[in-house]
Amino acid sequence: MKTVASKKELGLGWIWQNGRLVHEGAARIDPSDRGLLLGDGLFETMLATHNEVPLLPRHLARLLASAVKLGIPVPYDAAQFTAAIRSLLDVEALSQAAVRLTLTRGPGPRGLAIPSCTLPTVMIRAFPSMTSSPPSPARAIVSSVPRNERSPTSGMKTLACLDQVLALRQARERGCDDAIMLNTAGQVACATAANVFVAMGGTITTPDLHQGILPGVTRARLLERWPHVRERPLTQADLASADEIFLTNSLIGVRPLVELDSKPIGSGQPGPITCEAADILWSR
C-alpha cells in the first residue's frame, strides 16, 4: 500500500533562513555549524494563531536573555522576526501553527573554543499545529533522567535536548504520554517540554526557577494572573498527594495530568483548578 508523503517529508516545506525564505530542500546548513556539532545554540517553540505569534515578544525576550549569556548575537529585531514569521505562515498557508525559531552560534573551526568572529544561523519553520483544544488528559511517569539545576544552561532552551528525549522515551516505553523530571537534588523540576503545577488542599504550587526548569512563557502568564500560586520546591511525595497536577507550555496551553506512575491523581479526572487555568489562558 502506498502512502502519500507529506510536503515536509518531501522537503517541499519552507524555511526562513538568515533573511531569506527558501525551500527546505534548498536550505544550506554548514557542516561546521556549532549548533549541529556542539549543541551551541537555542530555540523557541511558539504558537501562531490568526497568522501571527501573539506572544512573540515574550519568546524573543527569553531567547535574547539566554543569547546574551551565551554570547551569541541575535542578528534580527522583533519587527524583522515578526515579518519573517508572517511571510513563512503565508507561504505555508498556515494560520494556526507551531513555529520553531532556531538560533545557533553559526559555523566555526573544530573545537570547543568560541571563535572571535561568528555569523549566527537563524532558522524559522512552521508546522501544522496538532494541538487539540482542550488538550487530552495525560498519563505520566516520574523519569530517572534528572535535570541538572546546577548547570548555567538549565534555565535556557538550548539545543541540547537529549536528556528530555530519553525521559520521553522512558514514558512511551511504559505506555505514557510524558515524564516528570526531578533535579539532581531529587526535587520536582518539569515535564519533558512543559512546566508543572500542583494543586494540594487549596494551594497551587509550581517549582521555582532554581529547580532546573525553563522559565516557561505560559508559566509566567499564569503566575501573573494567579498571584496566589506559590513558587517553591516540590517533592515526589507532593506529587503523590496532589489533588490536581497540570502541565503548561506554549503549544498545549494547559494539559491535565490524571495519572502518575500508574496511580490516579486526585479523582483521576481533570479538576476544577486545572479547568480554571485553561480558561484564564484562553480568555487573555
Added chain:
Amino acid sequence: MKTVASKKELGLGWIWQNGRLVHEGAARIDPSDRGLLLGDGLFETMLATHNEVPLLPRHLARLLASAVKLGIPVPYDAAQFTAAIRSLLDVEALSQAAVRLTLTRGPGPRGLAIPSCTLPTVMIRAFPSMTSSPPSPARAIVSSVPRNERSPTSGMKTLACLDQVLALRQARERGCDDAIMLNTAGQVACATAANVFVAMGGTITTPDLHQGILPGVTRARLLERWPHVRERPLTQADLASADEIFLTNSLIGVRPLVELDSKPIGSGQPGPITCEAADILWSR
C-alpha cells in the same frame, strides 16, 4: 591587509557523508536533522597518523555502545569506516589529522519523540592536526560549570557540549588553557575535553567512571599499562595538594597541567610521572 582564507573557510574541504565523499560546500544537512535541532547524536574525535586511525576500533566500540543505549543505528561497519577515513585523508592530502566522526539520529518530525523509522546521518571530516609534540604545559581553572554524573548521557560523547563550551570560555576569560569540571557532588570529573590524572605522594589516581566522565580512549590505554592507577573519587583539595596533574585525550595524548587557579601544581613544571605517561603512550 588581506589574509589568505584556508580551504576550510572557503568550504573547499571534503566531507564523507553517508557513504559519499562530497565537497563541504555541496554537503546537504537536512534542516530537520535531530542532531541539529535536539542534540540527538554522538561524535568521536580521533587521531590519524600515517593515513590511518590506529585506535579506530576503540573509538567505534565506544560510539557503538552509546548508540545502542540511545537506539541510534550505526549503518556502517569498521571496515567501511576505515575505508571512509582513508579516502578522506587521501583526498585532503593529510597523513596526520584530527578526524571527527559525527552520528545523528537523522531527520525527524517536530518534537522530542523518537520516530519509529530513522535514517541516521554520518559525517566524517579531517582537519590538519595542530597538536604539538609534546603538548605544551597547560594552566587551568576549576570551573563553576558542573558535569551531571546522574545523567544517562554523562558517559557518552553526545553532541550536547554547551556546558563544556561555557567552562572553556570561563578558562579563557581568566587567561587559562582549560577548565577542570566538578560533578554535581563536587567531586573532580574531567577537563572540558580530557580526562584528569593526579599524582600524590607516590600514588596515581583518576576519577572513576561514576563521576560523570567520558570513558576516554587514552585514559583506558593508560590504565591498561599502569594497573597501579587507582580509579576513585577525587576532591578539589586533592587537586590542590597534588604533586602532578595531567590531562589525557586522543588528540593531545598527555598534557601536563602546571597551574590551577593561579597556583603552581607541585614544582610548577611537568613532573616525572607525567613524562612517563607520555612515554608509555608514544611507545605503544
